[in-house]
Structure formats: C-alpha cells, structure tokens
Amino acid sequence: MKPPTTSDVTLDEVCVTAVADAFRGDGEILCNPIGIVPICGGRLARATFEPDLMMTDTVAALIANTIPVGVTNPPKVIEAYMPYRTIFDVVWSGKRHVVMGANQIDMWGNQNLAAIGDWRKPKAQLLGLRGAPGNVINHTVTYWIPNHSKQVFCEQVDVVSGPGYDKIRALSPASGRFFEIRRIVSNLGVFDHNTPDNRMRLVSTHPGVTVDQIVDATTFELVIDGDIPTSRLPTDDELEMLRTVIDPKGARKSEFK
16 A cells, blocks of 8 residues: 555544644643544644543543544453543643534634524524533633634534633633633644733634634624635655544545535
C-alpha cells in the first residue's frame, strides 16, 4: 500500500487533526473525547505529540495502547480501571479535557444539546443537559460541530446546557476556576475565545473554505483578526497513524455529509 502523504488529505482528517491539537500541552490529564472524530483526535494526540494523556476505552478502562475505533473487541493494554463512580473525582479536580457536541452555540460559547425552541414546550427534545453543566464549569472543554450553519452558530441558544463566558462571569471566581473553552472545531474552521471580552474568534479556515463562507454560515459577528491562516494539515506520520491504526475502517467519515 502506498504510504499516505499530505497531498491527499481529506476534510475529516483535517478536522481530526484540529481536535488533536486542542489537547496540545495538556500533559497528564484524562482525555475524554465524545464522538468518532473527537475520539480519533484524542487518540492521535496521545499517539504522537501528547503521550502523557490518559485515555479511556470509552467504557471503564484506562488503556496504554492505541486502539482502533469501529473494531469489535480490539486488543487492550489496561493500565487501570475508572468506573463511572470515580469520574466525578477527576471532573471536580479539573484534571479532564472533554470534547462534546453542540446543537447550538453562541458567541460566548454557551452550548445547547437539550432542546430546540421554548424549553417549556420545545419543538424538538434532544439529549438533555446531560453532564454539560458540570463538565464546562469544572474543566477544559472543546466542542466538535460537524454541521456549521446559522441554526447551530446562533445569536442565542434556546437552552444553556454548557455555560459560556458571559454566564461564568456572573458566578463567583471559585466556581469557574478551571473553566476554559479551548477550541470549537467545525467542518468549516477552528475557533476560540482568546479575545479581550471572550467573544468567539475565527482561528483558521479549513482548506478550500473562505472566511466569507464562514461568516455567511454564522448568525453572530465573529472576531476576525487580520489574515486568517488555513488549518494545519496532518503530517505524514499522523496520517499513517490515523489511517492504519486509529481508524483503519474510516469510521470518522460517517460524521460528514
């Protein structure tokens, strides 16, 4: 088989790389990505530039080896067990970085995965608040959004599942001591909140995507500082790890239309 090169990188691989880069510099914390692209990104980070990350098998074991997604009963080298009852100790200590989704997100990073419409009689009932409030307020969070549109990147979310920077400012300093929205990765680009007032900022556009396309697909005004770079491509080594070890069946592609 021909070794992979950066000349044939696809959008899903750019997005996985962007999610992986969100874990850069995290060190020895629990990497907890939710969803196929986030799991691939977390495992790619640990297998390459961030080896101290602790990875789960998405159930209850901490694993030492890199296991593939979409494979039944992959071989596991188990370092320790982390059943659900112990997760909260890690969450409350700030020693976790989770990647979640968002059905809606606004300029301050408020996330909704609970319901669309008036919460008293919603048009659509979604997952619910789940663990979003506790996750966001206690440790670092990144969001993966595969369908960037005005309906998702909206002026105001219908229900706040995960609070954003405006909501955190209204709390006591102790309540948000570990709060950080590290990145928002969509199918169009990468975003963060590293601005003086913590409004959402455009960090990079994915290959073939223009700034105007992202602006047109976003309801609120993004912070755009100067020339926006193109999102980083994976290296040849990262591509080989992703395609042959982490996701040999290409399960990550299912999140893209």
